[in-house]
Amino acid sequence: MLAPVHHIVGLTSIVRERLLPVSGTVNVRMGQKVNPADVIAETSWSREHVLLDVAGKLRVHPSIADKLIKCKIGDQLAANAEVATSTGLFSHTVRTPREGRVVAVGGGQVLMEVGLSKVELKAGIPGTIIEVIPNRGAVIQTAGALIQGVWGNGKIDTGQLVNITESPDGVLSTARLDVSLRGSILLAGMVKDAETLQAAGEMSVRGLILSGLYPSLIPVAREMRYPIMVTDGFGPLPMNSAAYKLLSTNAKREITVNAEMYNRYSGARPEVIISLPVSIDPPSASEAQAFAQGLQVRMRRPPAMGMIGTIAALKPGLTTLPSGLRAPAAEIKLENGEMVVAPLVNLEVVG
């Protein structure tokens, strides 16, 4: 049976596609070295449209209105610009209510996109462009440590990692935050209240790496302008030892937190990337592998949820679990030496 792989790995090749949400201009070329803050592609797009009912306003048939309309698709019009004017003694003029670009004309109507805003796509990670995707973005390759999480608030930033928790089950509170942390990415354990998330924002931190987040804080976390990545899940969960060890030993390094929202279909996950200098590209981490004795795994559900262990043995056939359910299972030796039996579907390989 194939196991999903949760990447917590000290050195690997990391290849990431960075794409604009809509078509735009790509600013990079193949082989180019990029830094996290480099704008690799940009575009402008609008979330608002204005539909001008020219025929209705001029009280003419749509086919006549079409002949009176003076603009065409692609025209950039200023606010109050003339769109159409009726003929006759008492002529009327239809004008644009706002500045915008004409995107459709016909049926006696004009559709404009207004409120254009510029979108800049940053590289997010330091690396080399290995593929340019025309009009959309690029693929960047780097080498370094990769720590994936389970939840992210959709933001991305880069900064120096500061460990402000002494143990994997530490709790971040407002009392732990001070001005010396401004501009840093904090390895911070659990957060139990909204005030702490807001205080971190006011302190201008560049990111939070949390072990667990209370579900009631999700709306607040989404609103924060800095990235928040959760490594283990929801509720009072300590950070899994593999992630904690790797992150805490990389304190003071420049890291990227891409707190991308988890998408089970595309495979996008929130992640921390710590780029490291290498002379030869290390191998890429595999995305799936067969369950086997000796593999390091993380427990997704009780017992021992979140703990790291090693597959001591794969049990033959179906195993009756303490719940009474029967499923393919394995014996797991946890880090504390305890042995537990877990269904394979509740395990993910760490690597």
Place this chain on the structure above:
Amino acid sequence: MPSSLVDGNSLLAVDVGAANTRAVLFDVVEGEYRFVASGVAPSTAEAPLKDVSEGARNAIANLETVIGRSLIDGSRNLITPAQANGSGVDALAVTISAGPTIKTAIVGLLKEVSLESARRLTASTYTRVVDTIGLNDLRKPDQQIDSILRLRPDLVVITGGTDGGASRSIQKLLEPIGLASFLLPEEKRPAVLYAGNQKMEEEVKSLVGSLAASLHFTPNVRPSLETEDLDPAEREMAHMVVEIRKRQLKGVDILSSWAGGHMLPTAYATGRMVRFLAKVYGSNKGILSVDIGASAAVISAGFKGSSTLNVYPQYGLGENLAELLNYTTLEDILRWSMFDISTGVLRDYLYQKSLHPSAIAATKEDLAISQAVARQSLFLAMQSARRDFPRNIANIKPTLTPLFEPILAGGSALSDASRPGLGLLLLLDSIQPVGVTTVILDQNNLLPLLGASAEQNNILPVQVMESGAFLSVGTVVSPVVSASFGSSILRARLTYENGTEARVELKYGGLETLPLPSGEVGKLTIQLLRGADIGFGPGRFPREPMNVAGGALGVVLDGRGRPINLPADAARRRELIKKWNWTLAGE
């Protein structure tokens, strides 16, 4: 397509679920079609594999080890037709429920008429209505355009206007759809189903046709104000859902090609079987199928001359679990738990489980939580589905679940229950059936696969249904009565085929069983007390004893009243739930 027994064609059926993919082989054994064996593997719609055909191949490989016969060749393709050496199968049918909920915009004229029909239509498959555009919509057309661009629906369902009726109003409603589709990148444009005024077909084609991912027409769901006909539109939408899945999920096209296009959404295939069963076996009672799994809760009911199919992705036990709290409270879920579990632990469970939908309960406490969640989800689904049941159906009280015979139960939460009694109790708590009904557990989740197979072989579903491939849990008697806790409400006597008897007295608030093994038939005599009603009127029971079929639990007498009123005191409630669990599941 051959369908007679003489041809004896084997048929492989594959169900691609959100969590698991099942491969089931049907073949002729001793002159009749039988369920032979099944293989299960984790579904692979999601990353890292992102290809549903991989999970299907794995499930088929597991089936191969059970039957000792090759079904997949060296190039990893299905061997079809069956070969002389015994490898391969003659046909394949596929059902699919995997994939993200289909974002749907509905367009119609009046809220209570065409938009209500559109809502019911979209409820027949794995959709979530993200936008509604109608005459009562106060937004301007450009705001409607912005809304569609922001929400990016996968599907737009347009209804409205009786045939030959309103056309100008519909035309106005179509404009924002056409313009928004025009602005979307081609690969993001929605599929459009038009099921409104049939006289508008040409105008719809000119306004939307070239701008939609695909444009489909079906007969008007509301040909007149008084008439609603959803069947043709449901059928068309089922095919559209498969097309949408082909766009969304890699590997769906491979399975569809192997199956020669015989692929249906799982819920639609279930609904088709229930409609068929209601036609063939229907009495004055309805036939009910309930299914709760990772992707959705599905309630399908067949009555004489009509049927309903309701799919509730929001009550699925997988990736949508965190959204369950939009529809219920933590306290309402926990009322079903036999353990003292805090609301915080439950909230964390819902969010954590939504991250890993395929994970299963390994501990007793995790099972108790998962079963409490499944109960409340199915309870909510049944409450919602009841609103769409026809008005003139058999019932004891209109406010209670109508009379059904039988009730078919499937889906991971019910069929994976460690003991049939646990599955039955979950069903009794959430569906709260009344009167006398047989409960059948679809342990191998065959019902949708039979529905999909019927397209190619119409004898197979009938013979498999009658072959004992389903587990009869037993006959359940649920009186409707008003009484005080602990007072006697019913005396039952079961006479076995060998002439021996078993008797039991049912008290209000309790559950009792009378053993009657599967395959046996007993004669049940009931004396109703305190005006209890099991469908023959208060205190009435037929003069002749009733023939009842045996099952894993025999005859189950549910004296907890309808609706079930759980004690407000948490400790007392948990004690009662433990007692009920002990009675039906022995734990």
